[in-house]
Amino acid sequence: MCSDPAADGSNDQPTATTVAAALREAKRSNPYQSVGDFLSNTNKFQIIESTLREGEQFANAFFDTETKIKIATALSDFGVEYIELTSPAASEQSRRDCEAISKLGLKASNPASHYTRCTLEDAKLACDCGVHGVDVVIGTSSFLREHSHGKDMVAITKQALEVIEYIKSRGCEVRFSSEDSFRSDLVDLLQLYRAVDNAGVNRVGVADTVGCATPRQVYDLVRTLRGVVSTDIETHFHNDTGCAIANAHAALEAGATHIDTSVLGIGERNGITPLGGLLARMIVGSHDYVTSRYKLHKLKEIEDLVAEAVQVNIPFNSPITGFCAFTHKAGIHAKAILNDVKLLTSKIKAMADIRPLAIDDTDSIIRSFHLELQDQQ
């Protein structure tokens, strides 16, 4: 019914008619595609993958060096732009692992960022590991809320600027982040961010550390911050109230540039924005961007790798990869069953004699069985 938008104008300048036609067409082809505003980054975000930092804080995560390298390599191959690692200051093992991963020469443009406290000593330790960038963090809520406008504010800023200057002098990227941003005093927070922005940080970070922010609160804070700093904005959302994916999306709409994720969302308590869930969210409105950057067909493999490492089952309701989300696992089932039906079913029957099996128990048996078969091939 509508005329072709491209054929509508007589020159290259869009007319009101072509714009209206293009909007109608966009809405017709995908009602979930945002008409967009000039701040939105839903079509140009980057992922800071934190399975090896936030994820290592998951109740059940104890990664050895080999596992860390496997995960980092898989994530780099998948296409994430940053990989965040546990601070080398945490332990000697963490330091060695940080160094080892930094030396891998992974394809991700920034193979090893790093998370550390805002002290010169920690920053030096990180830079010495050969990382690409250093993420420094400062707990602002208790300081800023209780002692706002006092000496503490001045001291925090001074300390932050010193550490930032040092990291830059070592040729590393630097991100400055507050912890518990949504419970910090807004005015003090903005003042601090502006100071570090002026000092030339590569990114400032906002964190919903206790996982209680709502999408509208996130949108408001990030949009306000977007007007105050000119540098990139990274965001980190915990999932205690089930909003970590929606909050990440709202942050991008408001002008954030980077989202922290972990595989299956593992992290402190019930974790953060999951890598797969974020991409399920983003692909709806930004299909071409997501599919051009990330190897979605490898998501299942990465989730299996991490699920195995931290010994959990993939939740039945995981976006994209949960057993009921689509039929993603059907191929694996079929292959394994065709390979050796009898051995597999006897295993399942033996387990069923011990206790009733849930569908995801059966699934994990089939998965282990399939992995064994792969190893034998």
Added chain:
Amino acid sequence: MCSDPAADGSNDQPTATTVAAALREAKRSNPYQSVGDFLSNTNKFQIIESTLREGEQFANAFFDTETKIKIATALSDFGVEYIELTSPAASEQSRRDCEAISKLGLKASNPASHYTRCTLEDAKLACDCGVHGVDVVIGTSSFLREHSHGKDMVAITKQALEVIEYIKSRGCEVRFSSEDSFRSDLVDLLQLYRAVDNAGVNRVGVADTVGCATPRQVYDLVRTLRGVVSTDIETHFHNDTGCAIANAHAALEAGATHIDTSVLGIGERNGITPLGGLLARMIVGSHDYVTSRYKLHKLKEIEDLVAEAVQVNIPFNSPITGFCAFTHKAGIHAKAILNDVKLLTSKIKAMADIRPLAIDDTDSIIRSFHLELQDQQ
């Protein structure tokens, strides 16, 4: 530092000073408490629990009558305001179950609502079951988007009004809902809703059937609808893109009055807003409202009941009840272990000989073991 807000004014009228002090105090005591606007219902929502309708459409759900009665009773006791049941038109078994549950006399103020197609025949069948209310639904997206402003619109409205009038004549509550609301033509949708509002429906319903709406889209649509109809607004969110909880919260902020949930979020594909997740979200800003209405300490029990019935494990990262969310399960573990350590550990060891056990496998063994112990007592 601030003066006591109550002592600040010399009479009962709030002054600018008392309002400012109250706002400061509210922000200090809970930064996540919304200052609120006059449309927001985050402090006065109701739950329409759809485990026995949406949940029955979950890939792995095959509830028998006894299980349905157990679940309905548990949900009523928990405090949900409505229980939605599968249409009696679906099968003779569904009809009998609907009748049986309607006769239970459950405490929930509206023990049995019901979901049916928008036909007189289906509506009659539902009313004959003795239900409190009937939910009718009409698929608007394909009709309204392809044939908007045509005869179909008139026909849809006429049919809806007939069915609504019939249900009201039978003394039942009636909800009118569109399916796939976010892909329907907005103007036609509002016209239809206004017509049924004028006809005196008790609620209109908005559904994100494909689970792709964002919180901002939800807020916009519900807020617009709030300005068009005067009746209650029910909302239904699928979780394909991980936003079902956030969308429910956004809907309440925009003036929705009722939220559809299911236990563990079970439903089509990866389901809808989970009951526990919604309450985890709402309790942050509306603590007193949530704790006064719902028996949160029984959430774990209801989730166990449903998880058992549909044979899934509770996802490791479920808000509130996931094994890593807090330490909710610790009590159960300890009790079971204290009851009979040897028998339990020998079970776990026997299973571990068969395959590596995930933490939630172990957890479900301990849970089954504990349930057996309870049965024996």
